[in-house]
Amino acid sequence: MELDQLVAKAREAMQRAYAPYSGYRVGAALLAEDGTVHTGCNVENASYGLTVCAETAAVANAVVRGARRYRRLAIVTEGPKAVAPCGACRQVLHEFAPELLVVSESDAERREWGLPELLPAPFGKQLVSGIRP
Ligand code: THU
Numbered sequence: 162m163e164l165d166q167l168v169a170k171a172r173e174a175m176q177r178a179y180a181p182y183s184g185y186r187v188g189a190a191l192l193a194e195d196g197t198v199h200t201g202c203n204v205e206n207a208s209y210g211l212t213v214c215a216e217t218a219a220v221a222n223a224v225v226r227g228a229r230r231y232r233r234l235a236i237v238t239e240g241p242k243a244v245a246p247c248g249a250c251r252q253v254l255h256e257f258a259p260e261l262l263v264v265s266e267s268d269a270e271r272r273e274w275g276l277p278e279l280l281p282a283p284f285g286k287q288l289v290s291g292i293r294p
Contacts, residue, residue, distance in 0.1 A: 164235070167192050168266050171235040174200035174215065181205060187215035187244075188237045191223050194230040199223035216250035220257065231258040236265040243272040251280040259285065 167190050175188025180203055187203045201218030213221075216234065223231070234254065238244050243265040246254065254261055254276055261276040277283075 162192055162196065162198065164233070164264060167198065167233060167235040168237060168264065168271075170198050170200055171215075171237040171266075174202045174219075175237045175239075178202040178215065179204045182207075182209060182212075186239055189215040189219040190235045191219045191228075191231045192233045192235075193223060193228035194232055195228060197223075197226070197228050199226060199228055214247060214250050216246045217253045220253050224257075229257050231261055233262045233264065234258075236263065238265070238267050240267055241269045243267040243270045245272075245274055245279055251276065252284070255280055255283045255285055259283065 170190035171188040174190060175186045178186035178188065180186050182205045189201045191199045193199065199219055199222045201215045201222055203215045204213045204218060206212055216236065245265060259276060262273065263276060264271065264273045
């Protein structure tokens with residue numbers, strides 16, 4: 162799948178964001194190694210701390226559909242700045258795709274990062290004993 166198509170999927174997902182408190186809509190699309198695409202949007206809650214980010218929602222969506230290995234993540238937000246995933250989402254992404262490529266598009270720019278530069282010195286499964294597949 163072309164990068165532009167993946168970004169378009171993230172943009173579609175952004176339209177379904179539930180963000181009545183922040184008004185900040187985020188969409189995400191994960192391209193899995195098997196070529197499938199799994200999307201997510203942010204889902205806020207009246208108990209604010211229960212909010213789920215778009216990237217974490219996309220990972221949960223992918224995992225429940227059987228995809229655990231990812232090549233690329235696209236994020237779309239509104240506003241001038243292309244944003245990188247929040248710290249918690251970086252950790253969630255690292256679990257399944259430590260080398261993930263991340264592309265982020267705002268109204269005004271597109272940026273790309275590798276997850277290793279966003280999450281240096283990661284805590285990961287290799288550090289935990291007794292892990293299961
Ligand atoms: N948000 C995401 O969906 N992903 C991020 O990486 C950063 C923040 C959402 C959470 C909340 O609904 C809104 O953006 C404002 O923080």
